[in-house]
Amino acid sequence: MQSNFSESQSVAKALLCEYGLSPEVAERSSHEITMADAWGRGSHGLLRLPHYLRRLKAGGINAKAELSVIKETGAVLALDGHGGMGHFQAHRASVLATQRAQRYGVGVVSVADSNHCGVLGLYVLEMLEQGLIGLAFTNGPAVMPAWDGNRPLLSTSPLAAGIPSQPRPTIIDMATSTVARGRIAQAAAADEEIPDGWAFDSNGIPTNDPKIALNGMLAPMAGAKGFALALMVEALTGGLVGPSLSTQVADPLSLDAIATPQRLSHLLMAIDPSAFGIDSSSTERLNEMAHQVVSSNGRLPGAGRPLPNEITPQTKIQIADSVANEIVQMAKTANIELPPSWDLAL
Secondary structure (H helix, E strand, O other), X not given: OEEEHHHHHHHHHHHHHHOOOOHHHHHHXXXXXXXXXXXXXXXXXXXXXXXXXXXXXXXXXXXXXXXXXXXXXXXXXXXXXXXXXXXXXXXXXXXXHHHHHHHHXXXXXXXXXXXXXXXXXXXXXXXXXXXXXXXXXXXXXXXXXXXXXXXXXXXXXXXXEEEOOOOOOEEEEEOOEOOOHHHHHHHHHOXXXXXOOOEEOOOOOEEOOHHHHHOOEEOXXXXXXXXXXXXXXXXXXXXXXXXXXXXXXXXXXXXXXOOOOOOEEEEEEEEOHHHOOOOOOHHHHHHHHHHHHHHOOOOOOOOOOOOHHHOOOOOEEEXXXXXXXXXXXXXXXXXXXXXXXXXHHO
């Protein structure tokens, strides 16, 4: 089905509030969830909402969690998420990192004991709006083996970077596995096969069945190089921030683990270009770098993703009918009034 941004976000927010989140946390979380669909990343959008709701109801996500300070040393801030909603917490960390970079030239904020935060590239937008370079890292459940290994050790180890180039920023957002695990879940929900080279079963045998892949392992991108990059992300999140390495993180898509806190981590970094460079021309060089890509008929990463100021309440998003049906049923069970496009489309 097709809906617009505003109505889809309102459905998500109402359900998140119904399942225990405060209006502030539900507002931000529903925004990030709906933005994923607006970016064409349905694997991390409303597809995930029923999973979050089940985890909230079962206690896998702490609906009442508030961020608290573990340690603060100028440009560096370490936060405890107390098992709260990852979308809100990662966004809050990006705001705080931005504020510190504006004061110190760089800001680094970590969130320990958190939950899945969806599309990681969304959390560099706050930094880009202030003309800063943004970096974001997170970990998750172990789904990827070491190169030549025989059991899952690392998550998809996603990373994101935002570069404040003009006329459009560059937004790098990628998993270090061949494909994000959410893409596998999306294929499973649609009962579609996955391409060769994406995943293995639990015995390390290649598979095209997404349901088998969800219980198996994902292939690292670019072989050993992809694994090395994934290991770096794991070191910056599970290793540095904690409290859990990916082998200890609960799978948010598993019904058997809906009551188990994930206890994963996020690391957000903001860098002020004006604080660096030999000649105060960092911004000009970043713009020239982007211009060289475009003038060579290349495409800047993230060029097709709408920025927040390009999203309107009427921006259209596409939602799989099976996902929409499940959300509608949950909303009706909770006696939530549905907006027109949701109430009439199904």
